[in-house]
Amino acid sequence: MKRVYEAAAYGADPVRDCFWTTTAPVPSCDAVSGEITVDVAIVGAGFTGISAAYHLASAGLKVALLDANYPTFGATGRNGGFCCLGGGKITNKQLDARFGQDERRLYRATEVAAVENAKSLIHTLGIDVDAHSTGETQLAHNPQRAASFVTDQIHVMDDYGVNATLHSTEDLAELGMKGAFHGGLTIPIGFALNPRKFALGLLSAAMDKGAMVFAHSPVSRIDPMPSGYHLCTDHGRVVAKRFIIATNGYSSDDMPDWMRARYMPVQSSVIVTDPISQERQHEQGWFSDQMAYDTRFLLHYFRKLPDNRFLFGMRGGLKYNRRSERAIQKLIRHDFDAMFPSWRDVPTAHYWSGLVALNRTLAPYVGPIDGYEGGFAGFGYHGNGVAMASYVGGILADLAQGKTTTYPYPAAFRDAPKRFPLGRKRRWLLAPIYRLMTAYEA
Template sequence: MKHIYDEFAYSDAPRANCWWDETCEAVERPALDRDETCDVAIIGGGFTGLSAALHLAQAGVKVLVLESRYVGWGASGRNGGFCCLGGGRLSDQALDRKFGRDSRLAFRRAELAAINLVDTLTKEHNIEIDRHSDGETELAHRAKDMTALRARVPEIKENYGLEATLIEKRELADHGLRGDFHGGLTIPAGFALNPRKYVTGLAAAAGQAGAVIYHETTAQNIVKTSSGYQVQTKSGSVKAKNLLIATNGYSSEDLPDWMAGRYMPAQSSVIVTRPLTDEEIKAAGWFSNQMVYDSRYLLHYFRLMPDRRMLFGMRGGLMTGPSAEKYAIANVRRDFEQFFPAWRHVETPHSWSGMVCLSREHMPFVGEVPDNKGMFASLCYHGNGVAMGTYCGALAAHTILGETDKLPFPIAIKTPLTRFELGGFRRALLPFAYLWYGLADR
């Protein structure tokens, strides 16, 4: 496998202190140790792969999932737990220019359908996810950003059919959102969850439906056969008529070769405090249960969880390795203290990082890999994989089944990925992008 970061980024080290691991017991599954055949093989046991496996198995398809480590090891088990609107980064204006207004509305409604799918799956399969938050709230970090939030109210109505609520600066404290912000906007869509519990429950549901999931089974090579594809692993192989690549930010450049240069992994880092006391919560004036993010391009995301721990995350560093990881976490802690000066004394015993996945088009992709009939891919959710990853997994399943009318499937998601400039050296673009975003955030 050929990765664009060094091996540290794909080791256990960046997630070694992940809080979610202490909240949900790991489920042991065997590694593949023989040759197997199936209808659909899926590489990747995160939200996308497991959602696809569940929907395929429910349709009576024999499906095998090959996970290189274990369910929940990657971004699906170490993210911030925001089940919210998102998945792409194009504005309404950009979507209209590229695809037209109808297609833009179709994509926006798919964002809402993605949230509803997670809601449905957790209820249908009795997955306990520590759910909280009534939608999501964006906070304006500059006065001019509040003007932009006001303009979004009619856009949210048009795109999602929802009534958004503006929170003026003077009202923030009454909402339990006291801080150095200029107001906010609450969209009544989405909820917060424990991602490790959700991905574990999703795997259990897929297994109950008939899908077989293998742990510690890294796909080493993919070979086209007369009847489909053969995936070679260390101790066995899988022959399948159809193949789904569902590795997102942990993808490789050569599985398949088409992936090279078409996705950009970017690090995101998170810290979690110890449980806060009533006095500490009162001192900060932050008692809201909302999942919140700020209006920066390089945004911060944070939420007070049901056990009164505060989760705080932001984009991570541009380098990997022990010292780079320590530096990235120190930056998160620095911003945490700036946002919540009353909690400067509060310990943050848990910290970790993981990979989100970006595309050149700033949109996700689900579909058949060009010039590879029977091979499908789903990836690039731009940091919003809880909902969109789950949804795209379902779209991939329905596409494989030839049932593309089962869920809203806008053309913005069907459009194949193009290569980044610089190809295998595209990581060199990130410092320039982060510099531009940083200047724009001032």
């Protein structure tokens, strides 16, 4: 497989100390062996692939869901659990210019629909996801950003039709979100969850509907043959007329060739503390259940978990090896200590990292794979895929059945991303961007 980061970034090491692994066991699944014929084969068992499998199996199709490692191995089983707006970084100005105002409105409505879709799946399937938080709170890291919240509040109403609440620093302290913040804005859409429990609940529902799930089955080739596509793994193959690529940040540039340089994998890192007593929470002034993030370009995202641990995430490194991981782990702990100084002595036994994907369109891509009739892909959630990837799985399931989807499906999602320059060295484009944007933020 032709990948962008060092091989270890795709192995077990980055996820060894992930907190979520202690909260829900992944069912053991066999590897593909021999030949299996299905209607639709899905490559990648994260939110995108699991959701597509659930919808396809519910529609009565024969489905095989394959993961190179095991279901939820990728970003799905190791994210921050913010089930929120987002999925892209495209601005309203760019949407207006490229697709027109109606499409801009549809795009923003789709972000809301994705959160509602996650809520509805959790409710309908009765998945216990340890939910908390009423929407999400943005915290200003400087006075300028706090001042801009007034216009942001108007944009939130225009884009999402809801009233966002402004908070002064005093309000934040009263709400249990005290810190070196200059103000806050709460958008009342979204909630926090245990991502592994959500994904495994959906996986179990897909299996109940008859989806066949395979672990340790990396698809190394997709060959078009008269009998259908042959998706080749180490010990067998799946034959299917249609297939879905759901590999997002864990994609390979040759799986299939069409994917080459169309996505930018980016590392993100998380720490989780030991449980923090109520007394120590009040000492720091953070006792809210609200999920929050700051306004930096390379933002910090954080929330108190239902068992009083604290989860804190930020960008990851530009390469992957033991040394770079140690450096990022040190940096994330440094930023955590700076923002929550009363908790400097609280241990963070859990540190992990994973890959998200960006697209040049700044929007997710959901649609056909050119040159592969019956082949579809969904990727590029820009670090916000809990709601969006599980939503995209629904669209992909419709496309793979040759149906016109009933989900809101904006034109920006159908715009196949152009390739990034520098091919497999493209991650080095991130270094100057990180430097430039953080220089402006001081």
